[in-house]
Amino acid sequence: MGKVELNRDNINKCLCKICPVQTDSKCSKDKLDIINEKLKEEGDIKKIIKPEELPLVYCSNGKATCKDLSERELCKCTQCVVWLDNNLANGEPIEYFCIDGVPK
Ligand code: SF4
Numbered sequence: 025m026g027k028v029e030l031n032r033d034n035i036n037k038c039l040c041k042i043c044p045v046q047t048d049s050k051c052s053k054d055k056l057d058i059i060n061e062k063l064k065e066e067g068d069i070k071k072i073i074k075p076e077e078l079p080l081v082y083c084s085n086g087k088a089t090c091k092d093l094s095e096r097e098l099c100k101c102t103q104c105v106v107w108l109d110n111n112l113a114n115g116e117p118i119e120y121f122c123i124d125g126v127p128k
């Protein structure tokens with residue numbers, strides 16, 4: 025399983041921003057506000073945003089640093105284009121990357 029690339033395209037496609045696992049998370053919301061501002065800056069996204077700041081693309085970044093996620097809600101990863109494009113159905117775990125870490 026190749027590592028999912030962290031780039032603007034995948035950040036834009038990622039469904040974590042509308043996932044019920046984190047929509048009620050104040051920690052994630054605060055991070056998202058900061059990220060939305062940072063995304064307005066030009067240049068290499070990896071130089072602008074530190075992975076731990078990003079409440080998105082957990083399939084690339086690994087587990088969330090926020091501790092107020094609603095783990096009982098349904099993960100949206102299997103509906104995500106990034107998930108399909110990177111063949112994450114064949115990895116382990118196949119979803120809930122914010123909780124269980126990157127697929128192997
Ligand atoms: S990894 Fe899955 S469960 Fe976690 S926020 Fe993203 S879509 Fe939701």
Ligand code: SF4
Pocket residue numbers: 034037038039040080081082083084100101102104105106107112121
């Ligand atoms: S597969 Fe999940 S964590 Fe990865 S970009 Fe899509 S919604 Fe986000």
